Amino acid sequence: MLLFKTTDIAKCYLKCMRKSSTRFSDNVNSSVHLPAGVVRQTFPSLAKSELEVLYPVANTDSLRLPSAVVDFDDPNGLSNCRQSCRNALPGHIIPKSARFVFVSINRYERKKNLSLALFALSHLFIHWDELVDSDKSGHAKPSDVHLVLAGGYDTRVAENVEYHKELTALADELKIGDHVTFVRSCPSEVKTLLISSSDAVLYTPDREHFGIVPVEAMFLYRPVIALDSGGPRETVLDGSTGFLCRAEPEARLPGCFAVQLARFLNDPSLVSRMGKMAHRRVVEHFSCNAFRKQLCDIISHLSAPNFQ
Numbered sequence: 001m002l003l004f005k006t007t008d009i010a011k012c013y014l015k016c017m018r019k020s021s022t023r024f025s026d027n028v029n030s031s032v033h034l035p036a037g038v039v040r041q042t043f044p045s046l047a048k049s050e051l052e053v054l055y056p057v058a059n060t061d062s063l064r065l066p067s068a069v070v071d072f073d074d075p076n077g078l079s080n081c082r083q084s085c086r087n088a089l090p091g092h093i094i095p096k097s098a099r100f101v102f103v104s105i106n107r108y109e110r111k112k113n114l115s116l117a118l119f120a121l122s123h124l125f126i127h128w129d130e131l132v133d134s135d136k137s138g139h140a141k142p143s144d145v146h147l148v149l150a151g152g153y154d155t156r157v158a159e160n161v162e163y164h165k166e167l168t169a170l171a172d173e174l175k176i177g178d179h180v181t182f183v184r185s186c187p188s189e190v191k192t193l194l195i196s197s198s199d200a201v202l203y204t205p206d207r208e209h210f211g212i213v214p215v216e217a218m219f220l221y222r223p224v225i226a227l228d229s230g231g232p233r234e235t236v237l238d239g240s241t242g243f244l245c246r247a248e249p250e251a252r253l254p255g256c257f258a259v260q261l262a263r264f265l266n267d268p269s270l271v272s273r274m275g276k277m278a279h280r281r282v283v284e285h286f287s288c289n290a291f292r293k294q295l296c297d298i299i300s301h302l303s304a305p306n307f308q
Helices: 001-023 033-041 084-087 115-126 158-173 189-197 212-219 249-264 268-284 287-300
Strands: 100-105 145-151 180-184 198-202 224-227 242-245
Touching: 084 249, 100 249, 115 145, 115 158, 115 180, 115 249, 145 189, 145 212, 158 180, 158 242, 189 198, 198 212, 212 224, 212 268, 224 249, 242 249, 249 268, 268 287
Parallel strands: 100 145, 100 198, 145 180, 198 224, 224 242
Antiparallel strands: none
16 A cells, blocks of 8 residues: 555656656657647646647658569559559458458557448448449449458457457448458558558547558558548648548548548549659658658757757
């Protein structure tokens, strides 16, 4: 009991120290503009301070495709390697019959809102004739569409186990179970192949502070469909590198996501066009070089003779 109380006192002391000492910093940075607001709420002493955004970077070194699936001599090789990447994956993940593949990568946690992807796919199938143009989509059928939900999973974490069961049950309830593959704890090389196998990556969390998956997807030349909130609002350019859906009203989200899914069926060339712009955006704004340049600018500003 004494240890418990001491720990609580220590936590309270450290919390107070952080709040009082942070205001003496020469510079405070935030990962995106949303957390900047959270920082001001957490540290009232910074309410009038100017917070600079310093975007995190994805570990692009881990996002390398094997030469067996992409022709690196082809300028369009990385944006046009979907089929070869699908063939390189274990056969149970993506059916051979799938023409259009959408991928969601996130931990199996309820706050990641993975059920949205299932509701969106169900909405697409229910409203197929309204959303999908038969001629433009090459006479696509619902059986041509497949969704992969992949992400972190630990059998020791009760929520991971429970949420996975809930999602599989929901897929069956929505009668889309045959169109969905659940992948648990896939290694980085499988994740890279999954992203590159997709026509677009779905990112379902709301008000995520940054969200590294959209950046990874765009680096691999894949458009992103996400909520217009949190990090994706700043990383994904709506209509250029992907599509953003308004987070409210929540009841309309599956329909909004379904409309964006249908865009890729009705115009298969979107993957390549948007993918190239997506990759360019990551290189220019979310790469190590971009981070290094911005950090050097901040340090130069702080070390300037007239800095106060």
